[in-house]
Amino acid sequence: MTGGVVLSIKEVCTCVPRRSNAAVAEPLAGSLFVHSSFSSRIAARTDLKFRNDKLKELKIRPRVKSTCEQLLSGNYRSYRWKSECVRASASNGSGSRSSNLQSIESQEKGSIKKYQADLANRITSGEFTVAHPKYQWFKEFRYALANLGPVGRSFAKTLANAERGIRRQKSREMPEASGDVKAVIGEPMFIPLYKLYLTYGGVFRLTFGPKSFVIVSDAAVAKHLLRDNAKGYSKGILAEILEFVMGKGLIPADAEVWRVRRRAIVPALHRKYVAAMMDLFGKSTQNLCTKLDIAINNGEDVEMESLFSKLTLDIIGKAVFNYDFDSLSHDEGIVEAVYVALREAEARSTAIIPYWNLPFAQAIFPRQRKVATSLKLINDTLDTIITTCKKIVEEEDVDFHDEYMSDRDPSILHFLLASGDEVSSKQLRDDLMTLLIAGHETTAAVLTWTFYLLSQNPIVVEKLQSEVDATLGERMPTVADMKNLKYTTRVINESMRLYPQPPVLIRRALEDDKLGKFTVKKGDDIFISIWNLHRSPSYWVNPEEFNPERWPLDGPDPNEVTQNFRYLPFGGGQRKCVGDMFATYESITAVAMLARRYNFDLAVDAPPVGMTTGATIHTSSGLKMTVTRRARPVIFPVMERPIVTAMNKNGSVARYDAIKGSIEVLTAENGSADSPTEKEKEEASIQKSASTT
Numbered sequence: 001m002t003g004g005v006v007l008s009i010k011e012v013c014t015c016v017p018r019r020s021n022a023a024v025a026e027p028l029a030g031s032l033f034v035h036s037s038f039s040s041r042i043a044a045r046t047d048l049k050f051r052n053d054k055l056k057e058l059k060i061r062p063r064v065k066s067t068c069e070q071l072l073s074g075n076y077r078s079y080r081w082k083s084e085c086v087r088a089s090a091s092n093g094s095g096s097r098s099s100n101l102q103s104i105e106s107q108e109k110g111s112i113k114k115y116q117a118d119l120a121n122r123i124t125s126g127e128f129t130v131a132h133p134k135y136q137w138f139k140e141f142r143y144a145l146a147n148l149g150p151v152g153r154s155f156a157k158t159l160a161n162a163e164r165g166i167r168r169q170k171s172r173e174m175p176e177a178s179g180d181v182k183a184v185i186g187e188p189m190f191i192p193l194y195k196l197y198l199t200y201g202g203v204f205r206l207t208f209g210p211k212s213f214v215i216v217s218d219a220a221v222a223k224h225l226l227r228d229n230a231k232g233y234s235k236g237i238l239a240e241i242l243e244f245v246m247g248k249g250l251i252p253a254d255a256e257v258w259r260v261r262r263r264a265i266v267p268a269l270h271r272k273y274v275a276a277m278m279d280l281f282g283k284s285t286q287n288l289c290t291k292l293d294i295a296i297n298n299g300e301d302v303e304m305e306s307l308f309s310k311l312t313l314d315i316i317g318k319a320v321f322n323y324d325f326d327s328l329s330h331d332e333g334i335v336e337a338v339y340v341a342l343r344e345a346e347a348r349s350t351a352i353i354p355y356w357n358l359p360f361a362q363a364i365f366p367r368q369r370k371v372a373t374s375l376k377l378i379n380d381t382l383d384t385i386i387t388t389c390k391k392i393v394e395e396e397d398v399d400f401h402d403e404y405m406s407d408r409d410p411s412i413l414h415f416l417l418a419s420g421d422e423v424s425s426k427q428l429r430d431d432l433m434t435l436l437i438a439g440h441e442t443t444a445a446v447l448t449w450t451f452y453l454l455s456q457n458p459i460v461v462e463k464l465q466s467e468v469d470a471t472l473g474e475r476m477p478t479v480a481d482m483k484n485l486k487y488t489t490r491v492i493n494e495s496m497r498l499y500p501q502p503p504v505l506i507r508r509a510l511e512d513d514k515l516g517k518f519t520v521k522k523g524d525d526i527f528i529s530i531w532n533l534h535r536s537p538s539y540w541v542n543p544e545e546f547n548p549e550r551w552p553l554d555g556p557d558p559n560e561v562t563q564n565f566r567y568l569p570f571g572g573g574q575r576k577c578v579g580d581m582f583a584t585y586e587s588i589t590a591v592a593m594l595a596r597r598y599n600f601d602l603a604v605d606a607p608p609v610g611m612t613t614g615a616t617i618h619t620s621s622g623l624k625m626t627v628t629r630r631a632r633p634v635i636f637p638v639m640e641r642p643i644v645t646a647m648n649k650n651g652s653v654a655r656y657d658a659i660k661g662s663i664e665v666l667t668a669e670n671g672s673a674d675s676p677t678e679k680e681k682e683e684a685s686i687q688k689s690a691s692t693t
């Protein structure tokens, strides 16, 4: 919106008798914005009642209101009526104007001129401009100036123009929200961000005490940040927070390191590798089923969130560096150390003060000591894994190619070492740790929220189960099944829309830049709220509803490209997730295998499923579920029906049905059935046993 004024009612504008170029109307929530420079030709149209009602409806300041009322009713009406009289008399062509009409004409001409001049003054002075209360005095000053004759009027006009310029510039300033840090403590940060988005729009600045962030919830701006000008942004605070655990791994890496490492790592996740992982996904899910069976037999409820976390840790450990955490069976030692590191990363990402940077932090905070010990254990373990893998690769006769994969150890680490990747042990450790964290909690969170949503939507469960029954039966899923488990995929797509992991992406501007019409300065921290994008009423019908059907089964799989950056479960642009296909197949496998075998319901005494956030969205008190084995319809084994035919001497064909134990004879001429003789039965039986042998 540009600066100017408001005469507020849409209808008022339609009444400008001769359209002036300067009169510009802009619909705005039922009112019309009219630039103050439009001339004295303002008038009103005839639908007075409607306009008067509108005036009452709108809260217009009394002075402006009285002007509008004058304009819209009496003055304009008489002006118009009288003008018409004048025009009528002028056009009757007789040349004999009555004195009455002449006097009306001259009187009216005078009064119209006076009226127009007065109105022009008032408009020029900016009387109709909506002024901020703080600047009311300025408006009145202009008005006073405008009444001081032509010089004052032109001075007032200059001032009004200047004010409009300032307003225009202000409209390009980003809306600002400020808040009390206390308001968001105890609530996951993305929740207040959603409320603020609905108030301030797709791009706004949020200030908390000394901290200030730009919050982006607009798909076009997200596209600019992630794809079109990705080079203009770094990972900012995220890199600072994760440095202690990921070092210079892909997620926090600066542009220089990132370019080299991304080029090395992406090829390791080739199609053949992901296909080979299917077996790992299936076997690990089978281990989880064993756990669930034990719980069912003991009549116990289970906390699914921690089980999914263990499942995905076991998978990613094997997939990335061929290490069997076996966390579904035990959770001490290295498994515990990994969790300590993960929880610390999450705690740091939501902490208000970076207390861990304080001198002697480890001496002051026992948790920091534990973090340091856990990190040492993880690093030592990774170093051992790397050394062992290096030895194996050296002993191997490696024939490296694009889709290289060792049968003995198909892990990403093996690929990287076999590729001759010149990389320091420290960088390799950072890469492995990054992949471990990136691929672990994200997938666990996707599974947790998918099963929570399923427990709330039995109709979706029914459809999902019938697809899985029909597609898989009792088999383990294969890579070929992935494209046939369409509804299962849509369930996961929709779960990732409602619960994106992570809910917010973080960037920092490396240079000044434009986000739409707003400017960001170098060093500005930016939060791209995927949560807001995925739940925006501007982009989705019934955004809060879990509705896998919103994604057509025969349509393309939804991603940032097909959805033009309103849907970003794996991010987008150059820093898009490298494990998207891996994670999708892993989730489909787990959901399909679990849903075909069990029903999952929230436990009767389950605590309310609230949200809390770290890097991903966790439940506030776990996802306690009652798991029951599915009572599936009995499947009758389908036997191949042994039917044997034999030619009889008379030329007819005898057909023996082993299940019915009957013989049917078809005559040679017309194929009609005939009753077989005992001999024919015998012959056909002999023939049958011969063919079976």
Ligand code: HEM
Pocket (backbone or CB within 6 Å): 250, 251, 262, 434, 435, 438, 439, 440, 442, 443, 446, 500, 501, 502, 505, 506, 568, 569, 570, 571, 572, 574, 575, 576, 577, 578, 579, 580, 582, 583, 584
């Ligand atoms: C459902 C599970 C997953 C989700 C929802 C997910 C989501 C994401 C998102 C949104 C990003 C972009 C971050 C940003 O732009 O700031 C990302 C990046 C990344 N993801 Fe995933 N991810 C998942 C699974 C995985 C897996 C299994 C792996 C590894 C095997 C992985 C490895 C990575 C890496 C290395 C990056 C950084 C890429 C870069 O900066 O170049 N992710 N992930």
